[in-house]
Amino acid sequence: MGKKTILSGIQATGNLTLGNYLGAIQNWVKMQDEYDCYYMIADLHSLTVRNDPEVLRKRAMQVLAIYVASGLDPEKNTIFLQSQVDAHVKLNWILNCYTYMGELNRMTQFKDKSAKHADNINSGLFTYPVLMASDILVYNADLVPVGEDQRQHLEITRDIAERFNAIYGQTFVIPEAFIGEQGARIMGLQDPTAKMSKSATNLNDVIFLNDSPEDIRKKLKKAVTDSENCVRYDKENKPGVSNLMTIYGLIEGKSMDEVEKEFEGKGYGDFKNKTAEVVVKKLQPLQEKYYDLLENPEKLKEIYESGAKKAQKKANKIVNEVYQKVGLIINS
Ligand code: ATP
Ligand code: LTN
Numbered sequence: 001m002g003k004k005t006i007l008s009g010i011q012a013t014g015n016l017t018l019g020n021y022l023g024a025i026q027n028w029v030k031m032q033d034e035y036d037c038y039y040m041i042a043d044l045h046s047l048t049v050r051n052d053p054e055v056l057r058k059r060a061m062q063v064l065a066i067y068v069a070s071g072l073d074p075e076k077n078t079i080f081l082q083s084q085v086d087a088h089v090k091l092n093w094i095l096n097c098y099t100y101m102g103e104l105n106r107m108t109q110f111k112d113k114s115a116k117h118a119d120n121i122n123s124g125l126f127t128y129p130v131l132m133a134s135d136i137l138v139y140n141a142d143l144v145p146v147g148e149d150q151r152q153h154l155e156i157t158r159d160i161a162e163r164f165n166a167i168y169g170q171t172f173v174i175p176e177a178f179i180g181e182q183g184a185r186i187m188g189l190q191d192p193t194a195k196m197s198k199s200a201t202n203l204n205d206v207i208f209l210n211d212s213p214e215d216i217r218k219k220l221k222k223a224v225t226d227s228e229n230c231v232r233y234d235k236e237n238k239p240g241v242s243n244l245m246t247i248y249g250l251i252e253g254k255s256m257d258e259v260e261k262e263f264e265g266k267g268y269g270d271f272k273n274k275t276a277e278v279v280v281k282k283l284q285p286l287q288e289k290y291y292d293l294l295e296n297p298e299k300l301k302e303i304y305e306s307g308a309k310k311a312q313k314k315a316n317k318i319v320n321e322v323y324q325k326v327g328l329i330i331n332s
Contacts, residue, residue, distance in 0.1 A: 005173075006031055007141035009040040009082060012059040013049060014198035016066050018207040018279065019186035022250045023147030027180050029071040031145065037077040038139050038311060039067060041304075044082045044089070045131060048124040049117055049199075062290075064300055066209055069289035080307030082135065087315030091134040092127075094322055098163055099130050103156055109149065116199075133157035138315040140173040148184035149195055151177055168325040171318075186247065189223040192239035210287060213280045220244070220276040231263035231271050241268070244275050251278045 008028060010020055028039060041063045046056060060081060067079055082088055104110065104126055114121045132153050136144055137160075144154055154177040161172035186196045188205035200206045204219050211219070224240040233256040235242045245259045248271075254262070263271050293300060323330050 003034065003036040004142040005038070005139055006035040006143045006145065006178075007038040007040070007136050007139050007175075008145050009042040009045075009135060010063055011042045012046045012056060012063050013051070014059065015208040015210055016063060017186075017196050017198045017209065018247065019147065019196035020198065021070065021209055022186050022247065023180070023184060024145060025067065025070045025072075026250070027145045027178065028067075028077075031143075031178075032073060032076050035143070037072075038141070038314075039072060039077055039079050040082045040085075040135065040311070041067075041080075042082050042132075042135070045128060048113070048122065048128055050120060061294065061297065061300055064304060065290050065293040066286075068293055068303065069286045074303045074307070078307050078310045079303055080311045081304050084304065084308040085138075085311045085315055087138050087312065087319040088131065088134050090319050091138045091315075091322060092131045094326060095130050095134055095137070095160055095164070096127060098167075099127075099133075099156070099160055103159065104129060107152060107156070109153070129153045129156050130160070133160045136175050137161055137172045138318050139311075140318060141175045142173055143178045144175050145178040145180075147186075147195075148179055151179065164322075171321060171325060187239060187243040189219055189240075189243075192224060192243045207279065209283060210290065211283075213284070216279050216283070217273075217276040220272050220279070223272065225268050229267050231266065231268070232260055241271075244271065248275045248278060251282050 006028075008024060010016065010024065016025075028037065031037060041060050043056065043060045046059070051059075064079065064081075068074060072079060107129055110126055110128065113125055117125070133156065136157050144150075144157075146154070154175065158174050161174050165171055165174075188194050188196050188200065188202075189207070190202055190205040196206050198206065198208075204222055207216055207219055223244060225244075226238050226240060228238065231241060231245065232238060233242050233245050245256055248254070249256055249259050252259075263274075320330055
């Protein structure tokens, strides 16, 4: 049997964060040998909020450089820009006609984003999950590695695929979310009850992957904790400390019990310093590669161009099959 297929992506809406890395990219890197992996930059999804065109193009290249600098090998994985593979948009239209308004109305990300962008509640924001479903189904992906916040979008994807299959016969693989246990939700450093997000307004809430060591130390020093001064995992009552423990544990490959033991009898000062050191150590080599790649736009171009070609091949097959099934006429 061939390798199973994986697809995932990240929007180019800002600098990537430690949440993106620990919740998504780190898992992708682990999967690249075992699976046939498609990793895209979700630049079309980025258009659901307003962007400066030049900034969006720059951000897309930054996301690509982060993918590669994090250890995704462009030879082993198909790495591409969503907008360069037309099949996504073609399938998107079809699937729009198999998705109900009521289903989309229940999406919590739509509610959150409409509250954040009250002046621009566009229909792209509303139908965002249908494009995401198209991204996944157009490769017949078996697994989709994402953070916890994307679970609902995976569920609607499965519902759409099942609905289509029920009408037209077996067409789509029903994909499963792959959500790592611990890194599924890295929280903000200032507000540990909300997820760390690249579009956050309070910069102290977020560690960006390209933050300098000084900034990382400063931000972690300021991170909200509690008055107990005891490194103990308790998400409900100690969300700040538990979040830092998660970050520490994920980077060091340690369980929460092990982290508790390591810092027994030590205060938050020590714990924060140590956490800052492991984050800096993890990000330093990544940043070096990242800046090297950004200075080499030709190399980046080579990666996304050959990625798009490979992706297009697979995606076109599935779109043609869908066109045929719904009654469209395909040019031979
Ligand atoms: P935005 O703030 O623009 O909505 P974001 O930081 O949430 O962006 P996305 O592009 O929506 O990033 O997400 C990319 C991937 O990173 C998804 O798989 C998402 O689940 C994951 N991810 C994002 N933030 C976190 C987080 N704080 N913890 C764990 N995973 C995360
Ligand atoms: N909505 C996702 C980004 C995304 C995605 C996808 C993730 C767009 N298309 C397909 C997995 C599979 C997010 O993380 N905000």
